Each structure stands twice: as C-alpha cells, then as structure tokens.
Amino acid sequence: MPLQLASTFRDNLAEADRPLIGMWVCSGSPLVAEICAGSGLDWLLIDGEHGPLGLESIVAQLQAIAGYPITPLVRAPSGDTVIIKQYLDLGVQNLLVPMVNTGDEARAVVSAVRYPPHGVRGVGSALARGARWNRVDNYLTRADEFTSLFVQIETADAVANAAEIASVDGVDGAFVGPSDLAASMGLLGQQEHPDVVASVEQTIRTIAGLGKPVGVNAFDPSVAHRYLEAGAHFVLVGADVALLARGSEALTAKYIPSSDPAETTRASY
Template sequence: MSFQLSPTFREQLAGAERPLVGLWVTSGSPVVAEICAGSGVDWLLIDMEHAANGLESVLAQLQAVGAYPITPVVRVPSGDPVVIKQVLDLGAQTIIVPMVGSAAEAEALVRATRYAPEGIRGVGSALARSARWNRVEGYLAHAQRHVTLIVQIESAEAVEHAAEIAAVDGVDGVFVGPADLAASMGVIGQQAHPDVTAAVHRVFEAARAAGTPVGVNAFDPQVADAYLAAGADFIAVGADVTLLARGSQDLAARFGAGESNPLAGY
C-alpha cells in the first residue's frame, strides 16, 4: 500500500495566482485549529515559539486540520536540529525557523531538514508519521521533495544579510517578522514605523532578486494591504487568540458588560 502526501507550501506558492493568506494558531487547541482550518484561509501557522505547544499538541493539530484544504505550517521554537527532526517526523511538511541572521545559519537549517549525505536528519521513517510509517513510496530517497523550509528575518542585522539568506539553496521562502524587527531597530511595538516598513521592503527586494518567495506578518489590515501591494507572496493576517481577545472585548463593550464589576479597573 502506497500513501500520497499533500503538496508542500513550496508547491502551493509556485502554483498560486495570488498571495496566500494565513492565520496563526497559538492556542494549542486542536478544536480551534480545526475551526480555523475550515475558515477558507490558505495556510495555518502552528506556533511552537510563542505558544504552549509541545510535540503531542502539534501532532494533534496536524491531525485535526488534515482533512481540510489548507497547508499547515509549523514554526519551531529555534533552529535546534533535534527539534526540527522531531517536528518533521510528526508529519509537518513545512516548517518556519525564527531568528535566522546569516547565510551560514540558513545553510545549517537546510542540512537539519535533509538526510545524509546532504544533511544530518536522523532516519526514522518506519517509526514516524512523516513517511506514514514507510507507506510513502520512496520517502527516504526523496524526502526533501516533501519538506519546505522557510526562514524568518527578524532583526536589523538579518535585513543586511537578506540577499545571502534568500539565495541559500534549500531555503524555500523568507518570512519577515516586523515585531522583533521593530524591537531590534529601537522602536519596539511600532511594527508600522516607516523605518520598519522600509526594512521589510528591503527584504522583499532581496528575496525577489534571489527568486525566493517572501512573506510577512501583518495583523493590521491596512498594513497587510500595503505589503500585499508591495508584492508579498504570502501573509499572516491574524491569530486565533487575538481574534478571540478582540471579539470577546468588542462584545463586552457593545453590551456594557463589566461596568458594574467591582473588579473592573484592577
């Protein structure tokens, strides 16, 4: 019996006729992930960097969204090759690695996603969901076809090296993180600051010159529209927890809730 894996994000980007729109899932909940998967967005980011997600919860979310026409993307907490190996073995076909600052770091990440002799990923396909327990014909020989690697540029230093990072063979996409970028530029919390947006545009230009898809995080609709107009290939426009926080707050304000709460204001 042979099992066919879904296309990776790399293939989705290559065949897209418009920018691909995504949501973050940081709640750690498979139910919430499944709800978001049915929303109509193109991709979901399951976050391990800033969320209470471990291997078990990531696996549950990958399984929960598997029946929906979206592409799951897992952001690992760091470039640790052991964590990358484990997340790939769970069946994540697309990973995002945060805080990549140089071409050398990007090259090391490529090696972490590939089996020897090109890389250092440990072999465990018979034990892992990645190869559907050796039910994917030729997985070991062609594993890199089933893996998309996206690296995050999130600092002023990384922006300076964006061209070299984007040009690394095996880097399938570059994703800009304006929040950490703003912090590194001395304007923390000001993701829409002109200097920050100018730096994002520099990364866009560097990635386009290298022929590498480029994306960005932008939860403000106006900022997102501007980045789409500037040529973003993929974009994250919201997160499960922020949607819940703002939506519940708006409902409370609409119906005057909390005004008589003795704890209000504490």
C-alpha cells in the same frame, strides 16, 4: 498502495496566481485549529515558538487540519537540530525556523532538514508519522520532495543579510517578522513605524528579486495591503488568540456600558 502526502507550501506558492492569505494558530487547541482550517483561508501557521505547544499538541493539530483544503506551516521554537528532526518526524511538511540571521545559520538549518549525505537529519522513518511509518514509497530518498523550509528574517542583521540567506540552496522562502525586527531597531512594540515598514519593504523586494517567495505578518489591513503591493507572496492577517481577545472585549463593551473602551484597546502583534 503507497500513500501520497499533501503538496508542500513551496509547491502551493509556485502554483498560486495570487498571494496566499493565512492566520496564526497559537492556542494549542486542535479544536480551534480545525475551526480555523475550515475558514476558507489558504494556510495556517501553527506556532511552536510563542504558543503553548508540545509535540503531542502539534500532531493533534496536524491531524485536525488534515481533512481540510488548507496548508499548515509550523514554526519551530528554534533552529535546533533535534527539534527539527522531531518536527519532521511528527509529519510537519512545511517548517518555519525563527531568527535566522546569516547565510551560515540558514545552511545549518537546511542541513538539519536533510538526510545524510546532504545533511544531518536522524533516520527514523519506520517509526515516524512523517513517513507514515514507511508507507510513503521511497520516503528516505524523496524526503526533500515532501518538505519545504522557510526561514524567518526578523532582525536588522538578517535584513542586511537577506539576499545571502534567501540564496541558500534548500531555503524555499523567507518570512519577515516586523515585531522582532522593530525591537532589534530600538523600536520595541512599533512594528508599524515608518522605519520598520521601510525595512520590511526593502526585504520583500530583495528576496522577491531573487525569485524566492517572501511573506510577512501584518494584522493592520492597510499595512497588509501595502506589503502585498510591495510584492509579498504570502501574508498572515490575524491570529486565533487575538481574534478571541478582541472579540470578547467587543462583547464586553457592547453589554457592559460601564467598561472603558480604551482599556480594551490593544496593540496588534
């Protein structure tokens, strides 16, 4: 009997009756990924851009998560065609590509995700976990059905081009990155600056107005709720490494009175 793959993040968003809440998994640990997978959250972002993740690590994390009712979205380090091919062949069904600044860049990423004649994805389904080694019936002709693509808007140029980017056929949604957006606006480390927040809200309204799902990163609960009220469809509200860092600092402050609490305060991502 042909194997069935999990529903995509695109499909989950379309069926959801509320925003989907998730967290980052940046540690590279399959054990940590599995712990987070059982949290009750809606989705996890496995971060191949800033985390210490190789191809083997991504496969192991996908396998660890597979037994839980949670959806993994995997961020590639770039929109490179070869990297995207490798990620999809590993079994990444939901791909997030960072630093997409123009409609042309978005179209190039879509091409990398799709097989010929509609794109340039290399064909190796018989060798790949993505097709379960050709155990998924008609995988080559149905690959788009099993794959969702999200692009990241995280510069001032991308905000200006948000409507064009989100309108590209094959882009299933967008994710706004306030940290890099703040840096591109000359406000490095100030992702909660009023000008940055206003740009994020503008982008959310623009993309949601086109009927495409849009998400954002927000560790501060008040900011997260503000973006949800602005119309965000999916939000990241924490990260494995940040939770461990802040939790261990709190533990230190609790049991070592001489520690300076001010030294354990860190800016959110």
